[in-house]
Amino acid sequence: MPELPEVETIARGLAQRVTGDVIESVWLGQKPEPLKSSARQISCALEHSQILSVHRIGKHIVFDLKDVQPQCVERLQATARAADSKPKPTRPRRGERRHAARSQTQTGRNVTHFIVHLGMTGRLQLCDPRSEVPKHTHAILKLASGRELRFIDPRRFGRLSVVRDLDATGVEPLEIDLARFVVLFRSRETPIKSALLNQKLLRGVGNIYADESLFRAGICPRRRSSTITRDRFAKLRLSLQEVLNEAIAAGGSSVSDYVDSDGEEGFFQLQHRVYGREGEPCLVCNTPIKRIVIAGRSSHYCPKCQH
DNA sequence: ACTATGTCCTGCGAGC
DNA sequence: TGCTCGCAGGACATAG
Numbered sequence: 001m002p003e004l005p006e007v008e009t010i011a012r013g014l015a016q017r018v019t020g021d022v023i024e025s026v027w028l029g030q031k032p033e034p035l036k037s038s039a040r041q042i043s044c045a046l047e048h049s050q051i052l053s054v055h056r057i058g059k060h061i062v063f064d065l066k067d068v069q070p071q072c073v074e075r076l077q078a079t080a081r082a083a084d085s086k087p088k089p090t091r092p093r094r095g096e097r098r099h100a101a102r103s104q105t106q107t108g109r110n111v112t113h114f115i116v117h118l119g120m121t122g123r124l125q126l127c128d129p130r131s132e133v134p135k136h137t138h139a140i141l142k143l144a145s146g147r148e149l150r151f152i153d154p155r156r157f158g159r160l161s162v163v164r165d166l167d168a169t170g171v172e173p174l175e176i177d178l179a180r181f182v183v184l185f186r187s188r189e190t191p192i193k194s195a196l197l198n199q200k201l202l203r204g205v206g207n208i209y210a211d212e213s214l215f216r217a218g219i220c221p222r223r224r225s226s227t228i229t230r231d232r233f234a235k236l237r238l239s240l241q242e243v244l245n246e247a248i249a250a251g252g253s254s255v256s257d258y259v260d261s262d263g264e265e266g267f268f269q270l271q272h273r274v275y276g277r278e279g280e281p282c283l284v285c286n287t288p289i290k291r292i293v294i295a296g297r298s299s300h301y302c303p304k305c306q307h
Numbered sequence: 308a309c310t311a312t313g314t315c316c317t318g319c320g321a322g323c
Numbered sequence: 324t325g326c327t328c329g330c331a332g333g334a335c336a337t338a339g
Contacts, residue, residue, distance in 0.1 A: 001331080001332065001333080003333095033315080033316080059333080117333080117334085118333095119316095119332085119333060119334085120316085120317095120331075120332055120333070121316090121317080121318085121331095136317085153316095154316080154317055154318065155315090155316045155317050155318080155331090155332090156315080156316055156317080157315075157316065157332075157333060157334080158333095159333095159334085188309090188310095189309075189310075190309080190310060190311085194310085194311090197333085199333085199334080206332085206333075207331095207332065207333090295310095295311075295312085296311090296312070296313080296332075297331095297332065297333095298330090298331080298332085
């Protein structure tokens with residue numbers, strides 16, 4: 001299940017290998033679930049566009065695309081001229097959400113963003129067009145370099161979309177400072193585990209890294225977020241950043257069927273201290289690891305070390 | 308505004 | 324061996 005470290009690994013791998021390449025054509029499967037934007041919107045945005053960069057926002061892989069289709073460029077220029085002749089837009093109203101920093105750096109009216117969310121079982125594979133197309137392939141992007149980028153997702157929890165502006169909610173957990181972290185979590189009446197999974201607060205934390213960071217911080221996943229002291233929030237923030245960074249360094253966790261864009265597995269699952277270890281001894285105190293359900297998710301913790 | 312719960316989807320493994 | 328059943332969970336819808 002790809003969370004922040006897995007998505008980061010995939011995005012970095014893709015950035016290295018497809019930046020500058022051009023999408024020549026797009027094939028989309030018949031199943032409607034994986035498409036968040038319409039098939040026509042996606043095809044139109046992707047075909048004849050150049051991949052300027054690939055990066056990660058939360059659990060999303062973002063392709064910044066520049067249209068290189070002649071008629072599209074003309075149309076965009078026409079739109080731009082029309083926009084220029086209109087009165088200048090007033091500055092954003094108070095409370096109106098600003099666009100994320102990235103969309104300001106990657107400005108230009110002809111930049112669009114192709115967003116891939118892998119869900120549980122989604123994979124992006126860069127491969128030879130002659131290789132067998134696996135079952136549950138929902139999209140194939142033919143690249144000018146002769147390769148294909150395929151989106152495969154058996155469980156169909158993944159989503160593909162195209163947007164003009166990146167207005168992501170939530171804060172990147174690797175960038176958040178302590179003051180912001182405390183403000184975000186101290187008012188929540190929900191179990192800390194649920195709060196960590198809430199993408200509107202932090203973006204990118206999933207079940208594995210929520211459990212692992214809570215173990216390292218010595219906090220019980222059931223604990224109400226509002227009852228956690230500042231000192232323990234400080235510990236949690238550091239634990240979370242530590243575990244995410246270690247996982248990125250290890251190429252992510254391969255549980256179920258995660259592989260990166262090369263088909264390589266990550267290694268961080270070998271370092272899980274609680275996730276998937278129900279009944280096994282705590283690495284610190286030997287107490288059997290417990291598994292409970294919070295917000296419909298299995299949560300693993302040491303009943304002695306975490307409170 | 309918050310919080311909690313149900314739903315989607317398929318593969319896999321446990322159990323008989 | 325072959326079958327059924329339940330579980331895995333991110334994001335969203337819905338209800339309270």
